[in-house]
Amino acid sequence: MGNFLLPFREGRTSDSRFSPTSIFVSSIFMGILLSLQTQLMILLGLIGLVLLFGTLARTRWRVVISLAARFEVVILFWVLLLPFFYGSTVILSISVPWGQLIAYQEGLEFGVLIGFRIFGLITLFLAALSHMSLAEFIGALRTLKIPTFILGSLLIMLRYIPLFVEERQRMQEAQKLRGFEKGEIMERIQSLGFLIGSIIDRAMDRSISVYESMTLRGFGHGMFIVGVRPKRNDIALILGLIILTLILFNQQILEVLSG
Amino acid sequence: MTCAIEINNLNFRYNEFSLEDVTMNLHLGEQKALVGLNGSGKTTLFKLILGLLEPTSGSIHVFERRAKRENYWEIRKDVGFLFQSPDDQLFAPTVWEDVAFGPRNLGMSEEEVDQQVEWSLDKVGMSGFVNRPVNQMSHGQAKRVALAGVIAMRPKILLLDEPFAGLDFPMVSTMVDIIQDLRNDGMSLLYTTHNRFFLENWADSIAVLHDGKLIYDGPTESALQDNSINKQTGNWEELGNRMKRYRGVV
Numbered sequence A: 001m002g003n004f005l006l007p008f009r010e011g012r013t014s015d016s017r018f019s020p021t022s023i024f025v026s027s028i029f030m031g032i033l034l035s036l037q038t039q040l041m042i043l044l045g046l047i048g049l050v051l052l053f054g055t056l057a058r059t060r061w062r063v064v065i066s067l068a069a070r071f072e073v074v075i076l077f078w079v080l081l082l083p084f085f086y087g088s089t090v091i092l093s094i095s096v097p098w099g100q101l102i103a104y105q106e107g108l109e110f111g112v113l114i115g116f117r118i119f120g121l122i123t124l125f126l127a128a129l130s131h132m133s134l135a136e137f138i139g140a141l142r143t144l145k146i147p148t149f150i151l152g153s154l155l156i157m158l159r160y161i162p163l164f165v166e167e168r169q170r171m172q173e174a175q176k177l178r179g180f181e182k183g184e185i186m187e188r189i190q191s192l193g194f195l196i197g198s199i200i201d202r203a204m205d206r207s208i209s210v211y212e213s214m215t216l217r218g219f220g221h222g223m224f225i226v227g228v229r230p231k232r233n234d235i236a237l238i239l240g241l242i243i244l245t246l247i248l249f250n251q252q253i254l255e256v257l258s259g
Numbered sequence B: 001m002t003c004a005i006e007i008n009n010l011n012f013r014y015n016e017f018s019l020e021d022v023t024m025n026l027h028l029g030e031q032k033a034l035v036g037l038n039g040s041g042k043t044t045l046f047k048l049i050l051g052l053l054e055p056t057s058g059s060i061h062v063f064e065r066r067a068k069r070e071n072y073w074e075i076r077k078d079v080g081f082l083f084q085s086p087d088d089q090l091f092a093p094t095v096w097e098d099v100a101f102g103p104r105n106l107g108m109s110e111e112e113v114d115q116q117v118e119w120s121l122d123k124v125g126m127s128g129f130v131n132r133p134v135n136q137m138s139h140g141q142a143k144r145v146a147l148a149g150v151i152a153m154r155p156k157i158l159l160l161d162e163p164f165a166g167l168d169f170p171m172v173s174t175m176v177d178i179i180q181d182l183r184n185d186g187m188s189l190l191y192t193t194h195n196r197f198f199l200e201n202w203a204d205s206i207a208v209l210h211d212g213k214l215i216y217d218g219p220t221e222s223a224l225q226d227n228s229i230n231k232q233t234g235n236w237e238e239l240g241n242r243m244k245r246y247r248g249v250v
Helices: A020-035 A040-056 A061-085 A105-129 A134-143 A150-176 A185-216 A234-249 A250-257 B042-049 B069-078 B095-105 B111-125 B139-151 B169-184 B195-200 B220-225 B228-234 B236-247
Strands: A090-096 A099-104 B004-014 B015-027 B033-034 B055-061 B079-082 B157-160 B190-192 B205-210 B213-219
Touching: A020 A040, A020 A105, A020 A134, A020 A234, A040 A061, A040 A105, A061 A105, A090 A105, A090 A234, A099 A105, A134 A150, A150 A185, A185 B079, A234 A250, A250 B190, B004 B190, B015 B042, B015 B157, B015 B190, B015 B205, B033 B042, B033 B195, B033 B228, B042 B055, B042 B190, B042 B236, B069 B079, B069 B169, B079 B139, B095 B139, B111 B169, B139 B169, B157 B169, B169 B190, B195 B220, B205 B220, B213 B220, B213 B228, B220 B228
Parallel strands: B015 B213, B033 B190, B033 B205, B079 B157, B157 B190
Antiparallel strands: A090 A099, B004 B015, B004 B055, B205 B213
């Protein structure tokens, strides 16, 4: 059997200094702060703060960064594509058979900003999740009053996505052993279609079995997920976020207060 | 003898498949094997007992309580079901969470849930795996944890779908001891198997399904002497001789 897709800690409890609920809420709050930033230097400063705080909290950066790296295509997509669609200051002009390809400075800056935002958000959430077990994460969501049926579905999804990934790998290996790699492009497309179809089919079968298993053990009759309690150290985390918000938005806050 | 499960003239039809006029009983404390070729309707019968499927006609009673929609939850408290594949059963993040799932749904306090989890993991010899993620166990370990999840609800009847499939000999031996221990606690048992060894040595009685029809329900000894029943369990001796002939040994 495979691993979970996200960098959760193993076991039931992670012995973190902060409660999983406060870690999760804080990361959402920090995520909002990251998303609101329009100045690259402040954004980089915030990412630096996340990295510094994460290092102090002994985040398993190797695991987190290796997972975050999977999103490099999404980040590069924005950085490389936006310069050609947005802006007015030309920084590059290339002649292509169908005309001129022009890159703009504003688009590049915007692309870099979005790229760093995505990187910051992904790193932040993965780092936060790496400090709690899956049970604690679900418990934190329960404390935040997320309905049980959503949590049940989330739990099953997190449990079974890796199994489907493994199944896909096994089926691809079986195809390779029967010469799939040597096929023509149309054959490859056809095989890929069969592969996706089979995985969906198996996923449906398995979801029915899991649901039956849960039903037999009383799913829907009781509260199978229990919330997690806050810890004293949570106050320090919340205070830190408030101070950070005051520093970042002091002018806007003063304007609102002075009417 | 008191009936734990009583099935009368049960009919079920779904597309091409059908169970026809099945009548059988599982007595209190009995250990019955349900035998039949693939697709003969064994798992379907289990699902009908548990209310996961509804019969077209006929009746099922569990401890004299009729299996119908309003009684399903009460029946499921009495009847535990071990799936053939533990992958279909284990879904929670850790062993503890998965075994605690049933007791929590029974409305037990956290203290009672803890006790139940400890008891059932101890029964299956998996006490040291409390914090283990469910996806990081061998097939045999996962099967034992899945069984712990079932018995944590303290059912009176156990339905086991191919309990020994895919297990190596030491694990089969362990599972036999675990199940015997549960039997000693008074549980009734209905299990499916293709393996003649578990019929000859382990079943008090045998029920044989063939193409959706119950063709035998009675003591093990007389079943094993009946040729028509041997067809369902497989003629392993003849297969063995044929294999030896292929190898040129005979």
